[in-house]
Structure formats: C-alpha cells, structure tokens
Amino acid sequence: MRRALSLALAAALSGCPGEPPGPAIDPLFPVDYASTWTEVRDCRLSVEHTLVHVRVWANPVALGAYERRDAPFPDGSILLKEEFTDSGCTERSGWTVMAREAGFAPTLGDWHWQDVLPDRRVVSDGTVSTCFQCHEDCGVAPDGHDWTCAVP
Numbered sequence: 001m002r003r004a005l006s007l008a009l010a011a012a013l014s015g016c017p018g019e020p021p022g023p024a025i026d027p028l029f030p031v032d033y034a035s036t037w038t039e040v041r042d043c044r045l046s047v048e049h050t051l052v053h054v055r056v057w058a059n060p061v062a063l064g065a066y067e068r069r070d071a072p073f074p075d076g077s078i079l080l081k082e083e084f085t086d087s088g089c090t091e092r093s094g095w096t097v098m099a100r101e102a103g104f105a106p107t108l109g110d111w112h113w114q115d116v117l118p119d120r121r122v123v124s125d126g127t128v129s130t131c132f133q134c135h136e137d138c139g140v141a142p143d144g145h146d147w148t149c150a151v152p
Contacts, residue, residue, distance in 0.1 A: 043089035069145040075102040
C-alpha cells in the first residue's frame, strides 16, 4: 500500500507519468546543468505538464537546433524541463528530460524520456508512452519542432 502511494505521488509530480524503471538509474542530465547549459525558456506556467511552472534548459548539443528550428536535433541533444510548484520557480518538484539517442527508438524520434524527482531519483525511464504520444502530435511547425512542443 505504501509503495502504491509513493508511486502515485511520483506519477502525479512528474510531467510524463509511467512505470518506475526498476533498479536505480542515473538521470540523463548532470547536477551542474544550470551552470553549463543554456536556459531557453524562462519561468512560466506549463499546462502540458500538469499545471506546473517550468524552466527549460538545453545542453550545448541541442542549443542551435532549439533556437534556430531549421534542422533536427543532433544525437546527444538533451532538453530539460525543470518543474516547480510555485510561480516564482523556486520550489522544484522535479524534472522531465528528453535526450536524442540515435537508434534508441527510431519510430519515436529516437527520444529517450525520463521523469526525475527532486532527489534525482528516476521514476520513469525510456519510451514513456504519455510523453511520446503528446510530443509526436505537438512537435511540428509552426509551434513545435522535432518532437518539442513549445514556442521558445
């Protein structure tokens, strides 16, 4: 019962709920991302991710494709959505991450998704169905680009 409640809470806090991945898995983003990556969307409300406030970060590999939107994201691109419970984006509730990995899931844009709790525990990993179902539909021009859904 306690495990079921923990899993339900983790799913409710994450942007793309799914089954827990099993053994501990490392997040697809570094601890120091805020000092080495670029913030591409400032603090704002995200209706797509359970009405939380978010900030979006791009690693150096993803930055050009995210900003220009004129070519697909290259292999190694990582986009990170920080999720917050408050409008000032100070109380983090977790992260949703998508990483482009050539050959990972060719029919799903080769995107690898994770949901990560504030303690950096991965609660969903892989081809999370609720993530790719939404991103496949919204990730086209003019508002989306290559499985990303929001205007920068």
